[in-house]
Every structure is written in structure tokens, then in C-alpha cells.
Amino acid sequence: MKNFDIQQIADxxxxxxxxxxxxxxxxxxxxxxxxxxxxxxxxDLSDPFWWHYFDMDTDYGxxxxxxxxxxxxxxxxxRCAGGIRILNQDPWEMLISFIVSQRKSIPAIKTSxxxxxxxxxxxxxxxxxxxxxxxLAKADMDGLKACSLGYRxxxxxxxxxxxxxxxxxxxxxxxxxxxDLREKLMSIKGVGIKVANCTMxxxxxxxxxxxxxxxxxxxxxxxxxxxxxxxxxxxxxxxxQQYMFYYGRGVAKAGSSKIDRF
DNA sequence: TACCAGGTGACAG
DNA sequence: CTGTCACCTGGT
Numbered sequence: 707m708k709n710f711d712i713q714q715i716a717d718x719x720x721x722x723x724x725x726x727x728x729x730x731x732x733x734x735x736x737x738x739x740x741x742x743x744x745x746x747x748x749x750d751l752s753d754p755f756w757w758h759y760f761d762m763d764t765d766y767g768x769x770x771x772x773x774x775x776x777x778x779x780x781x782x783x784x785r786c787a788g789g790i791r792i793l794n795q796d797p798w799e800m801l802i803s804f805i806v807s808q809r810k811s812i813p814a815i816k817t818s819x820x821x822x823x824x825x826x827x828x829x830x831x832x833x834x835x836x837x838x839x840x841x842l843a844k845a846d847m848d849g850l851k852a853c854s855l856g857y858r859x860x861x862x863x864x865x866x867x868x869x870x871x872x873x874x875x876x877x878x879x880x881x882x883x884x885x886d887l888r889e890k891l892m893s894i895k896g897v898g899i900k901v902a903n904c905t906m907x908x909x910x911x912x913x914x915x916x917x918x919x920x921x922x923x924x925x926x927x928x929x930x931x932x933x934x935x936x937x938x939x940x941x942x943x944x945x946x947q948q949y950m951f952y953y954g955r956g957v958a959k960a961g962s963s964k965i966d967r968f
Numbered sequence: 969t970a971c972c973a974g975g976t977g978a979c980a981g
Numbered sequence: 982c983t984g985t986c987a988c989c990t991g992g993t
Contacts, residue, residue, distance in 0.1 A: 719974060808975040814991045815974085856989025861976090898976045919974035951974080 709766040711789020712747035718790050718952045720908045722803055722816050723823075723836075737796050738828060738835035761791050761911075769945050774938075779929040780946065783953035790948050792913060797876040798869070799836045800909030801891070804901040805861050814854070821853035822862075843870035861896025868894075876909075884912050907944040916943040925954040 712732065716724045723735040730745040741756055743749050751757045770784045802822075807815045819836075826837035826845055843866040850859035868874045879890055887910060891902040903917035916936050918926070926934050934950075936943040 804974090807973095809973055809988080810975095810990085811973045811992060813993090817991070851989090854989085854991065856991090857976095857987095858989080896976070900975060904974080917974080921974065955974090 707748060709770075709788055710760070710791065712743060712749070714787055714789040714952060715791060715793065717956075718787070718948045719812065720793055720795070720948070722807075722812075722819050725816075733833070735823075735833055735836070737799060738830060740830065740833050759794050761794055764791070766791060766945070769939075769942055770949075772939065773946075779925070779953075780950065783949040786956065787949045787952040790945075790952060792907065792911060792945055792948065794911055795908050796836070797880065797905070797909040798839060800905045801876055801894075801897070802836075802842070802862060802865065804904045804908075805865065805894075805896045806855065806858055807904075808858065808896075808898075808901060818854045825849060825853060839866055839869040842866035858896060861894075864895055880910060884914060887912065888915075903944075907947075913942045913944045914940070916947050919951075921951055921955050921958075922947060924958075925950055 715721065716732075721734065721736075725733055727733050727742070732743040732747065734741045734743065734749075736759060739755065741749055749756060749760065751760065751762060757763075766788075770788055773780045773784050775781055803815070803819055806818050806822075810818070822842070823834040823836055826841045826849075827834040828837075828841070842862070845863065845866065847859055847863060850862055853859075855862060865874065869876065874894065879887055882890060884906065887906060888899075888902050891897050891905055892899065897905070900917055900919055903915040906912040906915035907917060916934075922934070926932055934943075939946045
């Protein structure tokens, strides 16, 4: 499959409910759906939901080819991360997941989200769906604290309550332009610029959103004199960000054999 | 065992 | 408007 590598997608930090189930299978849960992947990581895309989820109508080759050879870092990044795609995930699930993500390691994020699903999500056949706003709004602070959320519990509590009440409408916000959407997201307590941009990129497929986290910051400081030229990639800087994130994080983890240095 | 983690809100200056 | 700082707590 062209420009498709499930492991790279999983390691690019956009999905948290992706797990190895045994030595030859992976599972991916999105909303109330589950996808099982074989040892090759090749999903069955006959279901239109998953076809759209994996953004199969988009040609990622053109983004990769647009990278100027003069940019050595980015050229190396796309060589190593060419299988990354921006998934079409659910706005609500992304909003809650990235509120949870702040100041947490990825394993800790996954643990918290799994606990939220087990405690508040619907029981499916062998797994738990991501809780709906109504389901999550039933949570009290003690229950949320039991999900290892720490100080984020009150953010989740408030966001779920206001969404269930109709004050927040994550799905309705899809009609907003990027700036209005970002402003709306940042009006939510616990959502700053980084969480807003991640939610936009992964939950609303706003590929122009460019989340700057500690990894991207390090890369900007080290290779781009402090600021990445986002304007060079109009409307798809977020896709470029994913290549940078995957590669930069891989380089930092010394000994990672699948990463080539430049 | 300490230390840090894909940040944010509150508050100074 | 930019700079600091506390913050819950799991994972390594």
C-alpha cells in the first residue's frame, strides 16, 4: 500500500487506542468501532468508514515531493516517515484525548484514556467504545480521578458537562473556519494552543494546523533557527509536522535502527 | 528513587 | 503582552 505504514502512523502520536493484541495482531479502536490488523499491519479497507478514516483519497506523495532538497532535515524525515497519513478521527474523541495528554507521557495518556473508556464507554464485543458526551457527563470527580487524570479531571468534567448540555458542539464546529475553530477550542478550559492545534489537525482534519510541542520546539531550535517556515507549506504544514515529529523523536531515541541520520 | 512527561491557567511585571 | 510557576501522578 502506497504511503501507508501503520507503525509509523501509530508512532506519530495521533492515535492512543492502538495496541498489540498478540505477537501477530494489532487492534485499533475509534469511537465505537474496532479494526483488527494482521501481522503486516495491512487493514481491510473495504469498509468505507475505515477507507475515510485512513484518508485513502488523499495522495501523500505530493506533500513529500514538495519538500525542497535543500532542507536536509525534512528530506531525511520524509524518507523515514513516508508512510504517515493524517487520520480522520472524531472531533469529540480528539478533544478529550488531547486535554488528557498535557504533561503526560504517551503510555500514561493511553492508560488514562483506556480507563475512561472502561469506566464510561459502552461495552462492545471485546472492547469499550470511547464515551459519548452524555456518558462522560455522568462522571463525578472521584470517578474521573480514578482514571489517573490528576488536575485534568476538572477540565474533563467541565468539558463533558458543557458538551452534554449543548453549550459546546464539537461536531457542529466543523463548519467554522480555522481561526474561528481555534478560538472556539481555546475558549474551553484546559485547551491551550497546542491542544487546540492537535484537535484541529487530528479531529477536524485541518491540515494547516501546526502543533508545536516540546519535540517540534527542539527541532525548530536545532535546525530552523527557532522557527519552522510554515508558510512554505500552505494548507498542509500539519502533515509536514507529522513527518518532523516522527523523525525528530526517532532520532532523539538513540539506537533506533529504522531512522537514518542525515 | 527521583525525575520528567507531546501544556495550561493564573498571575506578575 | 511576554515571562514564570504550580500542577496530579504514572512510567521508567
